[in-house]
Amino acid sequence: MTLHAALHVTRETFALDVDLTIEPGEVVALLGPNGAGKTTALRALAGLLVSDSTIRLGESTWDDLPAERRPIGVVFQDYLLFAHMTALDNVAFGLRARGTRKADANAVAARWLDQVGLAEFAGAKPRTLSGGQAQRVALARALATDPELLLLDEPLAALDASTRLRVRSELGRHLRDYPGHTLLVTHDPLDAMVLADRLVILENGRVVQHGTPREVVRQPRTDYVAHLVGLNFYRGTADGTEIHLDEGGALTVAEPVSGPVHVVFPPSAVSLYPEKPVGSPRNTWPATVAGIEQHAHTTRVELDGTPTVLADITTATVAELRLQPGDPLWVSLKATEIHTYPR
Structure with a gap:
């Protein structure tokens, strides 16, 4: 029963x-x-x-x-x-x-x-x-x-x-x-x-x-x-493969959608660069390191930008970039890593 x-x-x-x-x-x-x-x-x-x-x-x-x-x-x-x-x-x-x-x-x-x-x-x-x-x-x-x-x-x-x-x-x-x-x-x-x-x-x-x-x-x-589940999460309005985020900024997705949507992607899908990257990623934007926290075998980096974002990177990457709060970086995210669904 x-x-x-x-x-x-x-x-x-x-x-x-x-x-x-x-x-x-x-x-x-x-x-x-x-x-x-x-x-x-x-x-x-x-x-x-x-x-x-x-x-x-x-x-x-x-x-x-x-x-x-x-x-x-x-x-x-x-x-x-x-x-x-x-x-x-x-x-x-x-x-x-x-x-x-x-x-x-x-x-x-x-x-x-x-x-x-x-x-x-x-x-x-x-x-x-x-x-x-x-x-x-x-x-x-x-x-x-x-x-x-x-x-x-x-x-x-x-x-x-x-x-x-x-x-x-x-x-x-x-x-x-x-x-x-x-x-x-x-x-x-x-x-x-x-x-x-x-x-x-x-x-x-x-x-x-x-x-x-x-x-x-x-x-x-x-x-x-x-x-709770460890995802970057945004609300936005989609027009084809372009999503305008409520908090500012825009993201390009692989599959066209329309109307109000939720947007998610894992911090592990985010790449960080000291200079603006060139190549295949369709989403890049400047950001500033706001915080760094050790998470098991990875390091979570909180970044202020448009939009703000969390990135999970290896300890080796932290050492290579010599990350410190306040450092300017470029964020890169492939369109295929982004998942959308209706609000």
């Missing part, structure tokens, strides 16, 4: 108005900048705040159910394991709170600890567990009650980079086996792209874009989404 949620929360300076659907076995990722309403949406679903929301699963509604009676499992960012309890008791807690006999609850908890690869840590206290182990105990606790909806609130944010890759893979495996509905709240685009079947992007309490990871990556609709 499809989960339908119409989430409406009003505060003094903020209003959330979001409609969500989640299919059985589907993982939906909720992304957005700070203050967009991600945590508010999660808390409304969990029944942790007063709202005018409507939540329906099949013929049943959860609107009037208090948090403790909703068929929901939650994994919080900091896991919130009970420090005085063992891992086994933490996992069994939800079942015990719902009236399950201790022996039966412990048996279910033991099975879940085994399923997440922590059977030998059943008697361990949270302070003795690594971050990855604590995350798995929290996941087991959330799933032990057989919830209809699993809420994951930044479930990997507390992990260091070396642990995060492994735990993300493990979490993905467990989510694929979970038959219920999953909502993942995250600020990390990689977590969302790897774990989610569908993305919902929030800005200022509203949905600005939704779709599969592939759809969102290929056609961002806002500056935030474009930044």
